[in-house]
Amino acid sequence: MILINVKRDLFPHTHSLQDMRQQPSIAAKVFIQRDYASGTMCQFQTKFPPELENRIDKQQFEETVRTLNNLYMEAEKLGGQSYLEGCLACLTAYTIFLCMETHYEKVLKKIAKYIQEQNDKIYAPRGLLLTDPIERGLRVIEICIYDDRSSGSGR
Amino acid sequence: MRDCEYQQIDPQTLTVPSVPAVAVPSITSPTSSDVLRPQKSTHKLRRKWEVFPGRNRFYCDGRIILARQSGVLPLTLGLVLLTSGLFFIFDCPFLVEHLTRTIPAIGGILFFFVVISLLQTSFSDPGILPRATPDEAADVEKHIDNSGSSTYRPPPRTKEVVINDQVVKLKYCFTCKMFRPPRTSHCSLCDNCVERFDHHCPWVGNCVGRRNYRFFYTFILSLSFLTAFIFGCISSLTYSTVVELVICFFSVWSILGLSGFHTYLVASNLTTNEDIKGSWSTKRGVEESGNPYSYNSIISNCCAVLCGNGGTKLLISFIVQLCMALPSIDCCKYYDNKSVEVNSENCPLPFFSECM
Numbered sequence: 001m002i003l004i005n006v007k008r009d010l011f012p013h014t015h016s017l018q019d020m021r022q023q024p025s026i027a028a029k030v031f032i033q034r035d036y037a038s039g040t041m042c043q044f045q046t047k048f049p050p051e052l053e054n055r056i057d058k059q060q061f062e063e064t065v066r067t068l069n070n071l072y073m074e075a076e077k078l079g080g081q082s083y084l085e086g087c088l089a090c091l092t093a094y095t096i097f098l099c100m101e102t103h104y105e106k107v108l109k110k111i112a113k114y115i116q117e118q119n120d121k122i123y124a125p126r127g128l129l130l131t132d133p134i135e136r137g138l139r140v141i142e143i144c145i146y147d148d149r150s151s152g153s154g155r
Numbered sequence: 156m157r158d159c160e161y162q163q164i165d166p167q168t169l170t171v172p173s174v175p176a177v178a179v180p181s182i183t184s185p186t187s188s189d190v191l192r193p194q195k196s197t198h199k200l201r202r203k204w205e206v207f208p209g210r211n212r213f214y215c216d217g218r219i220i221l222a223r224q225s226g227v228l229p230l231t232l233g234l235v236l237l238t239s240g241l242f243f244i245f246d247c248p249f250l251v252e253h254l255t256r257t258i259p260a261i262g263g264i265l266f267f268f269v270v271i272s273l274l275q276t277s278f279s280d281p282g283i284l285p286r287a288t289p290d291e292a293a294d295v296e297k298h299i300d301n302s303g304s305s306t307y308r309p310p311p312r313t314k315e316v317v318i319n320d321q322v323v324k325l326k327y328c329f330t331c332k333m334f335r336p337p338r339t340s341h342c343s344l345c346d347n348c349v350e351r352f353d354h355h356c357p358w359v360g361n362c363v364g365r366r367n368y369r370f371f372y373t374f375i376l377s378l379s380f381l382t383a384f385i386f387g388c389i390s391s392l393t394y395s396t397v398v399e400l401v402i403c404f405f406s407v408w409s410i411l412g413l414s415g416f417h418t419y420l421v422a423s424n425l426t427t428n429e430d431i432k433g434s435w436s437t438k439r440g441v442e443e444s445g446n447p448y449s450y451n452s453i454i455s456n457c458c459a460v461l462c463g464n465g466g467t468k469l470l471i472s473f474i475v476q477l478c479m480a481l482p483s484i485d486c487c488k489y490y491d492n493k494s495v496e497v498n499s500e501n502c503p504l505p506f507f508s509e510c511m
Contacts, residue, residue: 031294036316036323039448040337040351078459086369086462093271094370137285139333 025147032065032141042072042138051145055126064118064130065141071114075107108134209283210346219278222345226357228277235273235378238402239266242385245395250388258388265381272374273359281364282350284331284339292332299327319447338448340428353420354427363427369461372417379410424449424456 028051035045046065048058081103089096115132123130123143131142210223239262247259287295299312312327314334325334328341331348335341340352342362351365363371386403389396420430425446429435435446450456 029290029294031291034336036318036325036337039318076463078455078463083458083462086458090369090373090461093268093373094275095271136288136291139284139287139336140291142291 026144027147028145030143030145032143034139035069041076042133043069044133044141049143052128052143055128055145056123060122064122067114068111068133068141071107071111075104075111209286210344211283220280220283220361221278222355222361224344224357225277225360228358228360231273231358232270234402234406235266235269235381238385238399239269239381241395241399242388245393246385246388246390246399249390262381262384262388265377265384268377269374269381272370272377275370276356276363276367276374277359277361279361279367279370281352281362282366283345283364284333284336284348284350286331287333295327295333321445321447323447338426338429351426352428372421372461375410375414375417379407379414382407382410421457421460422453424460 030049030051032044032049035043037043044065046062046069048061052061085100085102112132112134115130119130127146127148129144129146131144133139133141136142212221212223213219214221242262243259243266247262250258312329314325314327316323316325316337318337323337325337327333328335328348330341330346333348335348336350338351339348341348342352342355344355345362347362349362349364351368353363353368353371355362356371359371359374361367382403385399386407389400389403392400417427420427423446425435429446450459
């Protein structure tokens with residue numbers, strides 16, 4: 001309850017349920033696949049899909065994917081913090097994970113927020129919607145392309 | 156851009172679950188069903204793991220995951236508890252009296268590590284990859300049909316990628332309808348694709364994969380120390396110590412051997428699956444292993460395998476469980492129309508599945 005109410009206060013332009021009847025339907029979906037060149041690290045291909053040509057700037061899109069790749073690299077980075085976490089976890093038989101949020105989880109939250117932000121500012125106004133890759137098991141970035149509802153003619 | 160031509164989609168209404176899907180899973184998560192329930196809903200919301208097509212079983216609201224067959228997990232647990240119990244009850248008083256109090260303390264710590272890591276290995280998500288949505292599967296099929304080189308035709312349903320100058324073949328999984336990421340394998344017992352699949356361990360009743368490998372390693376390491384410790388502390392021959400002796404004698408060799416083997420695997424960043432199949436074997440020549448995932452340094456490999464972002468807490472595995480792919484985010488179907496057939500396949504929310 002609280003979650004939705006806060007959102008409604010912060011974003012007063014939220015549609016009501018009745019408005020949702022006018023929600024556009026999905027014309028197509030594009031899937032940005034994983035790029036395995038650097039091994040099992042989570043990276044996505046920055047190749048611009050042709051279906052998005054009329055909808056968004058190539059550079060904008062590549063910028064989004066590159067930022068996501070950097071964020072995932074940051075999440076999986078093996079540095080001092082992950083070693084420290086690992087050692088601490090090992091000493092406590094990993095029970096520390098029940099009360100502590102790992103670095104990876106923190107970055108995942110950051111990624112979710114970034115995607116939300118990108119959707120709000122850039123993609124939704126263009127009739128596109130990014131889906132957080134975690135919702136697809138970190139396999140693809142799913143981009144929904146919505147129908148162009150411009151008056152009269154379809155595209 | 157022509158953004159004025161498009162009806163503005165309010166991401167809040169369409170992707171409401173995407174933030175809660177990460178932030179909400181917690182002890183209070185049962186209440187999130189109230190949060191996400193649409194106002195005019197007369198539908199019962201079900202959680203994703205309740206409609207998960209694999210053969211796993213879920214308990215505690217999706218926080219605990221077990222394979223369909225728990226294998227001999229009860230036996231493993233029983234043996235550990237029996238041996239340790241006999242040790243603490245019968246041997247420790249004698250040892251405390253004649254030697255030192257630290258013996259039961261050390262035994263207690265080892266026992267704690269063994270039981271906790273066993274339960275973690277058994278009940279956590281090994282790194283299950285959710286199955287592809289119909290849309291995603293269709294997209295992959297489309298690309299398979301379109302691509303194809305003129306010179307060399309690979310066998311159908313494989314894709315080649317180059318990782319660290321090595322060519323790695325990715326196989327298509329017909330059950331999960333996707334190309335398996337590198338090091339992923341499909342477990343027929345659990346009917347899931349598991350990331351960094353090591354093996355399916357009947358002793359713990361679960362697959363061992365990326366997310367629970369460190370628990371498994373801790374388990375076998377601590378178990379080998381515990382069995383060796385109990386074996387070494389046996390000082391007299393009574394009925395209870397004979398039982399302990401027999402159990403420890405037969406298990407210490409196999410457990411120590413297994414620990415040694417997995418230490419080697421950790422040091423070379425290999426999985427049991429790869430080692431058995433000889434994926435990166437010495438057939439490549441005199442040079443050292445062709446393993447493209449190895450950091451070529453024992454310390455780096457150990458750190459990567461044991462301290463990597465794998466086995467995080469159950470909440471992550473809960474999220475992975477929740478991350479069931481969706482065929483379409485069509486909120487009209489969801490919010491609006493009772494007459495549309497909404498089932499677990501086309502539910503738009505990654506968090507809940509709606510059933511009529």
